[in-house]
Amino acid sequence: MPDSPAHAPMPGAEVLAEPMRSRWSPSIFDDAHRLEPAQVAALLEAARWAPSRGNMQPWRFLVAERGTPAHAVLVAHLRRGNSTWVPRASVVFLGAAQFAADEAGEGPDQPEYSFHDLGQAAAHLTLQARAMGLHAHQFAGFDRDAVAAELGYPSYVRLLTGIAVGVPGDPATATERDRSKEERVRDRRPVADFAFAGSWGTPWDGAPEGTG
Amino acid sequence: MPDSPAHAPMPGAEVLAEPMRSRWSPSIFDDAHRLEPAQVAALLEAARWAPSRGNMQPWRFLVAERGTPAHAVLVAHLRRGNSTWVPRASVVFLGAAQFAADEAGEGPDQPEYSFHDLGQAAAHLTLQARAMGLHAHQFAGFDRDAVAAELGYPSYVRLLTGIAVGVPGDPATATERDRSKEERVRDRRPVADFAFAGSWGTPWDGAPEGTG
Numbered sequence: 001m002p003d004s005p006a007h008a009p010m011p012g013a014e015v016l017a018e019p020m021r022s023r024w025s026p027s028i029f030d031d032a033h034r035l036e037p038a039q040v041a042a043l044l045e046a047a048r049w050a051p052s053r054g055n056m057q058p059w060r061f062l063v064a065e066r067g068t069p070a071h072a073v074l075v076a077h078l079r080r081g082n083s084t085w086v087p088r089a090s091v092v093f094l095g096a097a098q099f100a101a102d103e104a105g106e107g108p109d110q111p112e113y114s115f116h117d118l119g120q121a122a123a124h125l126t127l128q129a130r131a132m133g134l135h136a137h138q139f140a141g142f143d144r145d146a147v148a149a150e151l152g153y154p155s156y157v158r159l160l161t162g163i164a165v166g167v168p169g170d171p172a173t174a175t176e177r178d179r180s181k182e183e184r185v186r187d188r189r190p191v192a193d194f195a196f197a198g199s200w201g202t203p204w205d206g207a208p209e210g211t212g
Numbered sequence: 213m214p215d216s217p218a219h220a221p222m223p224g225a226e227v228l229a230e231p232m233r234s235r236w237s238p239s240i241f242d243d244a245h246r247l248e249p250a251q252v253a254a255l256l257e258a259a260r261w262a263p264s265r266g267n268m269q270p271w272r273f274l275v276a277e278r279g280t281p282a283h284a285v286l287v288a289h290l291r292r293g294n295s296t297w298v299p300r301a302s303v304v305f306l307g308a309a310q311f312a313a314d315e316a317g318e319g320p321d322q323p324e325y326s327f328h329d330l331g332q333a334a335a336h337l338t339l340q341a342r343a344m345g346l347h348a349h350q351f352a353g354f355d356r357d358a359v360a361a362e363l364g365y366p367s368y369v370r371l372l373t374g375i376a377v378g379v380p381g382d383p384a385t386a387t388e389r390d391r392s393k394e395e396r397v398r399d400r401r402p403v404a405d406f407a408f409a410g411s412w413g414t415p416w417d418g419a420p421e422g423t424g
Contacts, residue, residue, distance in 0.1 A: 010261075012257050012260065012261075013257065013261050015250075015253070015254040015257050016254070016257060016258055016261060016340060017231065017258075017339075017340055017343030017344065018343075019229065020258050020261065020336055020339060020340055020343075023261070023263075025263060037418040038418075040416070040418070041227070041403070041418055042227040042228070044403050044406075044407045044416070045224050045225065045227050045228060045403065046228055046229075046232050047406075048224065048400045048401070048403060048406070049222075049224075049225050049228060049232065049235070049400060050335065051235075051237060051338070051350055053352050053373075055399075055400075057400060057401050057406065059406060060406050060407075060408065060412075061406060061407050061408070062407075062408045062409065062411075062412065062416075063407060063408070063409045063416045064409075065409075068409075068410070069410065070409065070410055070411065097324075097328075099324075111324075112309075112311075112323075112324075112327040112370065112372060113327070113352065113372065115324040115325070115327035115328045115331070116309075116327045116328065116330055116331035116334070116372055116373070117331055118328055118331065119327070119328035119329055119330065119331025119332040119334075119335070120331040120332065120334060120335040122328070122331075122332060123262065123331070123332040123335035123336060123339075124232055124335060124339075126263070127229075127232060127335075127336075127339060128228060128229055128232055131229030131230075131232075132229065138263055140265050140325065151411045151412055152411045152412040152413065153412045154412065157412075158324065160324060160325065160328055161265075161328070187267075188260045188261060188267075188269060189260070189269050191253070191256050191257065191260060194256075194259075194260070194269065194271060194272050194273060195256045195272075195273050195274075195275060196272065196273070196274045196275065197274065197275045197276075197277075197280075197282065198280070198281065198282055199274075199282065199363045199364045200272075200274065200363055200364040200365045200366065200369075201364065204252070204256070204274075204275045206249040206250075206252070206253055
C-alpha cells in the first residue's frame with residue numbers, strides 16, 4: 001500500500017466525483033466551532049432525501065450539540081479510543097434504526113433493510129457535510145445500550161452510530177494518539193476482492209462477461 | 213404534499229449539494245445503453261471508498277450487465293412490479309453483506325453494521341452514478357434466496373438489493389405502470405418526525421437545546 005496519510009486521496013480514488021473524492025474521517029476537530037442551525041438543518045435534509053426500501057425511512061437521528069445535556073450523556077459512554085476526539089466535534093448525530101414494530105404495531109418485516117437504509121441516510125448526511133466544507137467522522141465505539149437508555153430510546157429502535165461533524169482543529173491541541181490517526185494510511189480491499197461477475201467469487205475484470 | 217413529479221426537487225431539497233440534490237430513482241431506462249467498463253470501475257471505486265466500521269468493508273457487489281447470464285438469472289426472479297423496468301437498465305449491481313463468519317472463521321460480530329455499511333457503499337455508488345450523468349434505482353423486490361443460490365453465494369453472505377444503473381429511456385417505450393411511477397410524487401417524513409434533540413421523541417427545532 002502506498003504510504004500516504006489519511007487525508008490524501010488513495011490510488012483509484014481520483015476517478016471519484018466530489019464530495020465522495022475528498023471525504024475522509026478526521027480525528028482532530030476544532031472544539032470552539034459551532035454549526036449554525038441552518039447547517040444542521042441542511043445535514044438532516046440530506047439524510048431525509050436518502051432512498052429507502054418502500055420509502056419507509058427507518059432512520060432516526062438525535063442531534064447532540066457540544067455543550068448540551070444529550071452530548072454529555074454520549075461523552076460519558078464513549079469508549080476509550082473515542083473519548084478524546086469525539087467530544088471536540090461541533091455536533092454528533094446519533095443514528096438509530098427502527099428494526100421492529102412500534103407501539104402501534106407498525107414496523108419493518110425485514111430488519112436488515114432498516115440498518116441498510118440508516119447507512120444510506122448516514123452516507124448522505126456525511127457527504128452533504130463534506131460538500132458544505134465540513135467534515136464527518138462516523139464511530140460506533142460507545143456504550144450504545146447505556147446511551148439509548150439514558151436518552152429514552154424505545155425497544156424497537158437500535159442505536160448504532162454517531163456521526164461527529166465539525167471543522168478541522170489545531171493538531172497541537174490534540175493527543176498524540178489522535179494526531180497519529182490523522183497520519184494513518186487509508187486502505188481498502190482491491191476491487192477484485194469485492195466485485196464479482198458471472199457468479200460469486202469470480203472477480204469482475206472490466207471486460208464483458210465471458211471474454212475476460 | 214406538493215404535487216410535483218418524482219424527478220422534481222421537493223421543498224427542502226434545494227439546500228442539498230450535488231449529487232444528492234438531483235438524485236432520484238427513475239423507472240424508465242434506455243435498454244440500448246451500455247456502460248463502459250471504465251464507468252463500471254468508477255462506480256465500484258466509489259463503493260470501495262465508503263467508510264465502514266473498523267474498515268471491515270463488508271460489502272460485495274456482483275456486476276450483472278444486461279445481456280449476461282447473471283443478469284438473466286436476476287431477471288428470472290424479479291417480482292412483478294420490477295419485471296418491466298429493471299431488465300432495461302444497463303447494469304445491475306447486486307449488493308450483498310457478509311453478516312457471519314466465513315470458512316476461515318472471520319467475520320463481523322455485529323451483523324447490523326454489515327447491513328449498515330452495505331447501505332453506505334450503495335449510497336456512494338448511487339451518488340457517484342448521478343455525478344457521472346447516470347441514474348440509479350435501488351430495488352429489493354426479487355427472490356433473493358433463489359438468485360443467491362443460482363449465483364453461488366455462500367451462507368455467510370446476505371444478498372439484499374439490486375442497484376439498477378443506466379440512462380433515461382423513451383417513456384413511449386415503457387409500460388403505463390412504469391410511466392406512472394415516474395410521475396409519482398416524492399415525499400418524505402417531516403424533519404421533526406425523525407430528528408430529535410435532548411432525548412428521544414423531542415423534535416429538533418433548529419434552536420439551541422433548551423431555548424426552543
